[in-house]
Amino acid sequence: MSAREPAIDARPAMFRNHPFGFILSVLLIPAFGLGLLILLWWYLQTRSVRLRIDADQVHLERGLLSKSHVDLDIGQIRTVKVDQSFFDRxxxxxxxxxxTTGDNPEFRVNGIPDPxxxxxxxxxRREGVA
Known part of the structure; x- marks a missing residue:
């Protein structure tokens, strides 16, 4: 792995995140293309979120046209909470x-593969920094 290449580069999953919604959308394609519109909207939603983690930074980017960025030093992170339902697992x-500090998270991301x-x-990395 090079110094510039992120260790983790993830976007929310479509099918794996909501398999029943995906199947329903495909079944709705004959209904005036409603399924295609749902799948397109869903695809754009998943492409608008990107979580990247490199050696010392966590980067969250949201948005397609307008962008929002959150950058955190790994040493500042206190807790990473993972929630998974039975189907998520x-x-x-x-x-x-x-x-980082306080009771409110800096950010939340849904549908991340292998959280x-x-x-x-x-x-x-945090233990290595401390």
């Missing part, structure tokens, strides 16, 4: 909340 996706990998990576 089957499809290996989950919700991540990143806390425990993110939590373990941040934990390992």
């Amino acid at each position: 089957i499809f290996r996706v989950g919700r991540i909340a990143v806390y 425990n990998r993110v939590r373990e990576y941040v934990r390992g």
Whole structure:
């Protein structure tokens, strides 16, 4: 891995995050193309969120036309909370909340593939920084 290449580069998953919604959308395609509109909107939603983690930084980028960025030093992160339902565990996706100080998370991201990998990576890097 090069110095510029992020260790983790993830976007929310479509099918794995909501498999039943995906199947329903495909079934609705014959209904005046409603399923295609739903899938297009859903695809744009997943492409508008990007979580990148490199050696010392966590970057969250939201938006397609307007952008919002959150950058955190791994040493500042106190907790990475992972929530997974039964179906999330089957499809290996989950919700991540990143806390620095206080009771409110700095950000939350839904539908991230393999969220425990993110939590373990941040934990390992944070211990290396401290």
